[in-house]
Amino acid sequence: MDIGQLFRLDNKTALITGASSGIGKHCAMLLSQAGAKVAIASRRIDQLQSVVDEIAQLGGQAKAFELDVTNKKSVTKCFDEIAQWSLPTIVVNNAGMSINRKLLDQTEEDWDRVIDTNLKGCWLVATEAARHLAATNTPGNIVNIASILGERVIGGVAPYVISKAGVVQLTKVMALELARHQIRVNALLPGYVITDLNREFLLSEAGQKILSRIPSRRFNNLEDLNGPLLLLASDASTAMTGATIAVDSGHLISGL
Template identity: 45%
Template structure:
């Protein structure tokens, strides 16, 4: 079925400034403009504090936080140039706001995302650009599959979640569409938790 929507697939190293800029240039060349950014690149290395190697820390921070910064900066320059406003949506996590074992670098990166979301919202409001974060709880993805397959951990997650299940990617579609649309034009600098009630406990 042809939806009439034109798409482009490309590969970019979000931790490399030149790679990011080349990607933005390619997108603008193909589509003429950028309107919405979903800053979603992320990774995790779950280890106890005393076992985290410096390389582990740098890999997670470079992807999750530096990557959000570099992509956000490049897209913002393009949005300002276009003078037509825009939407920036940074993908955070419940662990940007709550603590949990084995999440040192991941939680640091997501907490950083929550803070730069607020800072960017302040800076870019006069440009008509809203900046919000979407913070999921446990969602079934390839990155969480191994963790969720551990019965003891899975039961702990379910017990902590009010709706008594983990999330699916479809659970993020509505909130993401809200933040990307004009319906959220009066929202900026916010972190929207989609976590089955985890952070309300």
């Protein structure tokens, strides 16, 4: 058995939402390097072109699509357009956001923006993908990017924490109902991952206090997601559905 081939994605097409930067861009680059054609989607399609160009320079195939995950019509239109290019059998639900305010300062608008993007958006994209796959009797694979905050609580980001807990449960119920269609649904739960957006904070005094609570005393780099993501996206995880995999350097088990 060629172990390396288990993690290859040749002749497959993957859709990654929220792919213009950070974890989403990294997922797109990684799955392309593993052999997949990559459809990358975001509200601002102009911000995706540089990602398409980077993938092409490395010999991969990618195409950008406009997508507002909070809007049903946008999701349907996006999938119809992608299907004309190549039906995605791998979907990475990465689009997300957070608003940092104390609970009593959070507004109804804050709640709607975060819940609609992180939870409703995940649901809309995943169910639309499942409909396309089920209608063509095509096995598929959905990976929802949740967070360790789906299984623990911190202050200041209540809607985010609630939305990610919802994504964890959404993953499990979808896995249960879609198994009959040969569609697997799993979730990746990153801890604190260093990106261009949060690097300054994580290196600050406040960030170092967070670091002191992590058993391994290290934040994650984007590359730390490679193995777990390829596992869930590839046939190496054929018997896995409804699973949640934390990539957090032990943060969850610390209880802090």
